[in-house]
Amino acid sequence: xxxxxxIIEDPIGLHARPAGQIVKLVKESxxxxxxxxxxxxxxxxxxxxxxxxxxxKTGEQLVxxxxxxxxxxxxxxxAQIQDFLKG
Amino acid sequence: MALASGTILTGLGVGLNSVRGExxxxxxxxxxxxxxxxxxxxxxxxxxxxxxIHHVAAxxxxxxxxxxxxxxxxxxxxxxxxxxEGLFESAIAEIExxxxxxxxFIVAVDxxxxxxxxxxxxxxxxxxxxxxxxxxxxxxxxxxxxLDLPTTGSYVIVGDDFSPADTAWFTDAVVGLxxxxxxxxxxxxxxxxxxxxxxxxxxxQAVDLVDGTQxxxxxxxxxxxxxxxxxxxxxxxxxxxxxxxxxIPVRANIGSLEDSIQAATTAANGVGLFRTExxxxxxxxxxxxxxxxxxxxxxxxxxxxxxxxxxxxDAGSDKPVPFLDLPHGDNPxxxxxxxxxxxxxxxxxxDQLESIEVARKETGREVWVMAPMIATASEAIEFAQLARSxxxxxxxxxxxxxxxxxxxxxxxxxxxxxxVGTNDLSQYLFAADRxxxxxxxxxxxxxxxxxxLLKAIASESEKAGITSGVCGEAASDPxxxxxxxxxxxxxxxxxxxxxxxxxxALSAVTLEQAHQVAQVxxxxxxxxxxxxxxxDALASLA
Numbered sequence: 045x046x047x048x049x050x051i052i053e054d055p056i057g058l059h060a061r062p063a064g065q066i067v068k069l070v071k072e073s074x075x076x077x078x079x080x081x082x083x084x085x086x087x088x089x090x091x092x093x094x095x096x097x098x099x100x101k102t103g104e105q106l107v108x109x110x111x112x113x114x115x116x117x118x119x120x121x122x123a124q125i126q127d128f129l130k131g
Numbered sequence: 132m133a134l135a136s137g138t139i140l141t142g143l144g145v146g147l148n149s150v151r152g153e154x155x156x157x158x159x160x161x162x163x164x165x166x167x168x169x170x171x172x173x174x175x176x177x178x179x180x181x182x183x184i185h186h187v188a189a190x191x192x193x194x195x196x197x198x199x200x201x202x203x204x205x206x207x208x209x210x211x212x213x214x215x216e217g218l219f220e221s222a223i224a225e226i227e228x229x230x231x232x233x234x235x236f237i238v239a240v241d242x243x244x245x246x247x248x249x250x251x252x253x254x255x256x257x258x259x260x261x262x263x264x265x266x267x268x269x270x271x272x273x274x275x276x277x278l279d280l281p282t283t284g285s286y287v288i289v290g291d292d293f294s295p296a297d298t299a300w301f302t303d304a305v306v307g308l309x310x311x312x313x314x315x316x317x318x319x320x321x322x323x324x325x326x327x328x329x330x331x332x333x334x335x336q337a338v339d340l341v342d343g344t345q346x347x348x349x350x351x352x353x354x355x356x357x358x359x360x361x362x363x364x365x366x367x368x369x370x371x372x373x374x375x376x377x378x379i380p381v382r383a384n385i386g387s388l389e390d391s392i393q394a395a396t397t398a399a400n401g402v403g404l405f406r407t408e409x410x411x412x413x414x415x416x417x418x419x420x421x422x423x424x425x426x427x428x429x430x431x432x433x434x435x436x437x438x439x440x441x442x443x444x445d446a447g448s449d450k451p452v453p454f455l456d457l458p459h460g461d462n463p464x465x466x467x468x469x470x471x472x473x474x475x476x477x478x479x480x481x482d483q484l485e486s487i488e489v490a491r492k493e494t495g496r497e498v499w500v501m502a503p504m505i506a507t508a509s510e511a512i513e514f515a516q517l518a519r520s521x522x523x524x525x526x527x528x529x530x531x532x533x534x535x536x537x538x539x540x541x542x543x544x545x546x547x548x549x550x551v552g553t554n555d556l557s558q559y560l561f562a563a564d565r566x567x568x569x570x571x572x573x574x575x576x577x578x579x580x581x582x583x584l585l586k587a588i589a590s591e592s593e594k595a596g597i598t599s600g601v602c603g604e605a606a607s608d609p610x611x612x613x614x615x616x617x618x619x620x621x622x623x624x625x626x627x628x629x630x631x632x633x634x635x636a637l638s639a640v641t642l643e644q645a646h647q648v649a650q651v652x653x654x655x656x657x658x659x660x661x662x663x664x665x666x667d668a669l670a671s672l673a
Contacts, residue, residue: 060256061204064211091217093260096253097246 046118047109049082054131058100063092065128073121076111133341136358142309142334143575144350145320147609147632149364150307150329152287154344155280163268166238169231177223180232183270187263188214193282212256213263218243233268240264249415280305287348287355289340293319301328307348309337309355314574324607325628331355333572353662368669370609370632370639377637378645379616382624383435384602388426391433394627398634401437401497403550403624404602405430407444407483417479420486427490431498438497440550440602440624441487442529443473443480445503470502470510481521488522499525501550506532508541515545527597531555536588543595550624551588553603557581576605577662582614582652589619600624609636610665616642617649644672 052058070077070089080086080098082105087094089108100106108125110118134140169176188210195206212218218239225235240260247253280288280302287307308330313319323330329348331337334355340346347359351367382403383394387410394402410426411418431439473480484500491498502514505528518526527548530536533556539549553576558564560581563573576582585601592599598621605611606623612633615623625633640648651668655661 056252057250059252060208060212064208067211088217091215092211093215093243094217096256097243099246099250099253 045109045111046113046115047107048118048122049105049107050122050126050129052100052102052104052106052129054129055102056131057102057104058095058098058106058129060092060096062128062131063095066095066125067092069121069124069128073117075117075121077121078109079106081105082107133344134339134357138357140309140331140334140336140340140355140357141353142331142337142355143314143572144353145323145330145332146327146350147367148327148329149347149349149351149361150285150287151345151347151360152285152306154340154342154346155286155288156340156342157280157288157290157293163265163274164233164272166234167231168229168234169226173226176226176232176235179271180219180222180226180236180267183232183267184213184219184236186270187266190266190279191263196282208256209259209263212260213267231271233271236267237264251414287346289337301326307346309334309340309346309348311335311337314572321604321626324604325626327628368610368666370636372635372638373640374638377634378640378642379620379637380437380622381612381630381634381637382437382440382600382602382622383627383630384624385430385434385627388430388433390627391430394630395433395435397435397627397630399435399437399627399630400622402434402439403600403622405434405439405441407442408446411444411446417482420482420489423483423486424489424493427487428493431490431494431496434496438499438525440499440501440527440548440600443470443483443500443502445529470504470514471506473502474510474513480517484518484521488524491522491524498522499527499548501527501529501548503529503552504531504555505529506534508535508538511535511538511542512545529555529602530588531559533560533584536584536591539588539591539597540595542597546597548598548600549588549592551585551599551601551603551620553581553585553601553605556584556603560584572658575658576603576608576611577652577655577658577665579653579655579657579661582618582655582661585615585620586618586649586653589615593619598622607633609633610662610669612636613640613645613669614649614652614665616640617645617647617652640669640672648672 054062066089077089078086079089081100086107086109089095108122110121112118191206191210221242222235222239225238226232230238243257247257280300281304282302284304285306286304287309288305289309292310292313308323308328310319310332311334313332320332329350331348331350345358347356347363349356349364352365356363380400382401383397383399384404385391385394385402386406487498487500500518505511511528515526525547527546527550529552530549531552557574561573589599600622601615601620602624606615607625607629609632612623613636616637623633648665648668651664652661655664
């Protein structure tokens, strides 16, 4: 299990498009990924609606937890997710 | 029975260009069956739901193909939400608890209400998703959803009337539109005008049109010609500008930042009507002064050069604002609305005026503020006092009720300007609800009763030393705009898409000629006669 924290830079927050991009990426990777706000229960990143319901706003931090031991794979995934959250 | 080629159907035209296309009937939508339990076969219900979602997803793919790049992205995002795994899982849980597939999916989508509440962007997506859930349910129940419009070809869609939501499904293949009911100020007409789709509304004879027939929609001629072609189109009078500036300023109507940016690309002299409701319709709690001021600053900054007339919120009737406690009466047009609501929510009005003042100072723009739905002179004076204590702008009111039109003399020295909203003024003058699709003919701006009332308003305003303008839909018609100038109005304000045409018209005549044309309009006794006499008079000038 590898965990990191990303920041939402998109001016509209975690809205439909980045949520969809993340879910698509996660599905393609075949990995089990959980995301959520720090200190709150994380949700499975396989449902854009569930991710949108986090109501994560611009400037907020998101915790990402990926079920793998391969640091390289995890880092690549994190970098892409951070990219989607740039807006 | 098919109508013979050459048959002419009359109605009220919307737009200046004609178009030829094939008739495509849009059937009224059947109502969905209510919530129901299934017979016990959980696996079959799951399969049914999966199939229906797949069907609607395929429909979105098809829409996406025919759409432009921006629209295609929207359809793709919608499809992703429709096929959301989390949503499907919660629908399955509903099926397992006994609901049938259609009910389960709607329940699952509705259960997102709470999680998505309070965020405008999320609520909009949820509203889209609810529309798709209805499609899924309709497919399961074997009900055809009427707006499966063709994506290629050239079609003139025909229907009883269309709602603003329906128009979102219009594809590029929709080149023209005909409605049996609806008037020139209905939402359908306003949207067609802004999308430049030629339309004929209030055309009951269109009931006899048959799918597949080629027709010419000729909005300038207020008609549809069965089998007609472009050569039969009534030419809009082509106004050749004779002077650089129009005889009275032409401003633009806006309602959002997007509109403001769009208006700045036209030759509009400022903004004659900034409808502020849109800023509040998606808010569930009253936004702070800081937040409001930020929105106003952005919009004022983007607006075309010239004064900007901001209308305080006109909530109620067809524009519900969620965080204000609004009544739901039997007759929305006669419910509390506009300034009457602002009185009950005084702090909201004060906050709005203050926010506008902050934005005015921030941008250095010339701002005028006006209140909607004023019924009496005392209301007008009350608003003027409130506004003058909140900021340094010109203060005015909308004239949309016949009652205030009778009291303009009492406003001398109290107000800087008035602006006539012809859409509402017509509905209250003729006792013809704008939302009642059957009342379209009375809402025709060429009705002599309206023209005469407009004359009185312009004259009374001039005597009282009050600047007068018109910002209703009627001002978007170039010929009618000339009549308005001739009646004595000091400015007109039109949809951005019409600013150029209205400006050309008002640059093609002298004020003296406009007065003559107005006299022709005032002498008419029916709407048809009024319009044709004015067009004849204008043609003889050209």
